[in-house]
Amino acid sequence: MTPFSYRNASDRAEALALGAAGDARFLGGGTNLVDLLRQNVESASELVDVSRFPGSIRETDTGGLRVDASVKNSALAAHPLVRSRYPMLSRALLAGASAQIRNMATVGGNILQRTRCVYFYDADGAQCNKRRPGSGCDAIGGFNRYHAILGASEDCVATHPSDMCVALVALDAVVHLAAPDGERTVPLADIHRLPGTQPEIETVLRPGELITAIELPSATAAATNSEYRKVRDRSSYAFALISVAGGLDVVDGAVAEARIALGGVAAKPWRAKRAEAALRGLPATHASFQAAAEEELAAAQPLEGNAFKVGLAQRTIVAVLQSLAGDHA
Amino acid sequence: MPISINGADHPLPDDPRVSLLDLLREREGLTGTKLGCNQGACGACTVLLDGERVLSCLTLAVQAEGRKVVTVEGLAGHDGGLHPLQQAFIDHDGFQCGYCTPGQICSAIAMAQELGRGDPSHVTADLSHGPDGPTRAEIRERMSGNLCRCGAHNGIVEAIEEMLAGEAA
Ligand SMILES: Cc1cc2nc3c(=O)[nH]c(=O)nc-3n(C[C@H](O)[C@H](O)[C@H](O)COP(=O)(O)OP(=O)(O)OC[C@H]3O[C@@H](n4cnc5c(N)ncnc54)[C@H](O)[C@@H]3O)c2cc1C
Ligand code: FES
Ligand code: FES
Numbered sequence: 377m378t379p380f381s382y383r384n385a386s387d388r389a390e391a392l393a394l395g396a397a398g399d400a401r402f403l404g405g406g407t408n409l410v411d412l413l414r415q416n417v418e419s420a421s422e423l424v425d426v427s428r429f430p431g432s433i434r435e436t437d438t439g440g441l442r443v444d445a446s447v448k449n450s451a452l453a454a455h456p457l458v459r460s461r462y463p464m465l466s467r468a469l470l471a472g473a474s475a476q477i478r479n480m481a482t483v484g485g486n487i488l489q490r491t492r493c494v495y496f497y498d499a500d501g502a503q504c505n506k507r508r509p510g511s512g513c514d515a516i517g518g519f520n521r522y523h524a525i526l527g528a529s530e531d532c533v534a535t536h537p538s539d540m541c542v543a544l545v546a547l548d549a550v551v552h553l554a555a556p557d558g559e560r561t562v563p564l565a566d567i568h569r570l571p572g573t574q575p576e577i578e579t580v581l582r583p584g585e586l587i588t589a590i591e592l593p594s595a596t597a598a599a600t601n602s603e604y605r606k607v608r609d610r611s612s613y614a615f616a617l618i619s620v621a622g623g624l625d626v627v628d629g630a631v632a633e634a635r636i637a638l639g640g641v642a643a644k645p646w647r648a649k650r651a652e653a654a655l656r657g658l659p660a661t662h663a664s665f666q667a668a669a670e671e672e673l674a675a676a677q678p679l680e681g682n683a684f685k686v687g688l689a690q691r692t693i694v695a696v697l698q699s700l701a702g703d704h705a
Numbered sequence: 706m707p708i709s710i711n712g713a714d715h716p717l718p719d720d721p722r723v724s725l726l727d728l729l730r731e732r733e734g735l736t737g738t739k740l741g742c743n744q745g746a747c748g749a750c751t752v753l754l755d756g757e758r759v760l761s762c763l764t765l766a767v768q769a770e771g772r773k774v775v776t777v778e779g780l781a782g783h784d785g786g787l788h789p790l791q792q793a794f795i796d797h798d799g800f801q802c803g804y805c806t807p808g809q810i811c812s813a814i815a816m817a818q819e820l821g822r823g824d825p826s827h828v829t830a831d832l833s834h835g836p837d838g839p840t841r842a843e844i845r846e847r848m849s850g851n852l853c854r855c856g857a858h859n860g861i862v863e864a865i866e867e868m869l870a871g872e873a874a
Contacts, residue, residue, distance in 0.1 A: 466825065
């Protein structure tokens with residue numbers, strides 16, 4: 377671990393001023409960044425702690441929910457309004473990591489956590505275009521059970537590991553960003569980039585830009601009739617092979633609104649737009665769900681070790697929608 | 706500001722790279738807290754920070770400035786007697802080698818509070834209603850962040866059940 381200094385920012389202005397300097401990095405709970413610093417995958421001249429700002433969860437004027445970036449994953453999962461109005465978000469958070477890690481992890485850090493690709497982590501022994509641009513990708517011909525089947529490139533097949541982000545993208549969450557020269561908002565769906573030829577550029581954030589909050593629009597019927605299903609190699613404390621955040625509103629036997637997003641399939645939380653569009657107005661039946669799931673995965677390009685994910689993703693989408701349709705299906 | 710460890714103030718390390726775990730073990734001689742993976746994957750280093758369970762291997766010591774840390778050494782009663790959960794671990798064979806035990810015990814004490822205030826878990830059936838009490842399924846899921854390579858999990862769950870039953874009585 378290369379030496380760094382540490383500053384505990386007392387407010388946003390101080391964080392932005394400190395974050396603009398050299399190779400400074402913001403520090404949330406540290407559950408990802410401290411690990412990567414220790415593995416020499418990342419380095420920093422200074423850590424600017426933004427986890428100790430006061431953070432809150434509050435209703436917006438338009439009936440949505442605003443969550444400050446420093447809110448802990450455990451607090452968000454347990455919040456009564458999240459549990460009652462956006463259950464897929466509580467479920468996604470509770471399916472991630474362990475209770476200890478959820479107590480430490482912040483909302484901002486969760487969004488910006490980096491891939492768990494083993495070759496990305498192996499700074500001494502493996503080639504990785506994300507870690508060292510141009511060096512190659514050992515995952516493509518290597519151990520790629522956990523890697524992407526959608527939106528990957530010849531240069532990188534890593535996945536984004538967050539569970540929380542899968543629910544957030546399905547709920548149309550918006551991310552509030554601040555920089556010394558002003559503020560902006562970006563839909564969560566547009567925060568992470570697909571790898572293309574530059575897998576080292578993972579998000580649209582500019583250097584020194586701080587996540588200050590996320591905002592959920594007021595809950596629709598499908599946001600509230602929602603769930604999160606995670607398929608993994610052991611039943612707890614493991615990253616997703618495939619996960620599905622699903623929300624469904626059925627009126628007179630037909631799909632009025634469907635929200636579907638996938639985790640474990642791409643370098644970003646994957647909103648299943650094709651499946652959603654295919655479902656609209658169709659009878660809420662197994663056949664419709666199956667057709668929509670196939671439509672979404674039609675573009676999948678699996679690797680040797682993860683071909684099983686295509687069928688697994690389809691079956692998980694269908695199972696989630698069936699469960700949400702309940703007596704209608 | 707110093708860090709409070711088991712009720713006594715301790716200075717911050719000069720080097721911010723020092724983890725809370727290394728501060729406890731290497732500088733303060735509190736070797737009850739264990740180093741397993743040093744990567745967040747095993748739970749052996751679990752301590753209480755302002756009463757909540759966290760991993761000391763991924764916490765920088767400087768992040769604990771002005772906060773209260775409680776380790777397994779801080780759990781025993783004033784008379785030096787065992788914490789009821791420590792006794793329950795002995796009674797139920799909640800360990801073999803004992804390496805994961807301090808982390809298991811700190812974790813379970815915080816878990817009991819989380820359960821008590823009705824926080825949901827991954828296996829809670831009804832999110833709005835909250836957990837149906839300390840069922841085995843709830844305990845197992847909530848303790849999944851503490852691995853035991855000796856496989857003493859059955860005894861661990863039984864010991865925790867006994868502690869929770871004692872609290873309810
Ligand atoms: C063993 C283990 C198992 C895990 N399992 C899961 C799992 O199953 N599912 C899952 O979803 N996650 C899992 N995680 C990952 C965990 O959720 C993330 O590490 C955590 O959410 C990161 O949050 P943090 O606050 O600790 O971020 P940090 O580690 O502090 O920071 C992460 C990144 O975000 C940046 N950052 C932090 N806050 C801000 C901000 N406000 N503005 C701008 N940049 C910021 C940092 O500079 C850094 O680049 C696991 C982690 C471990 C160690
Ligand atoms: S040593 Fe901290 S989780 Fe393993
Ligand atoms: S008792 Fe040996 S690791 Fe748990």
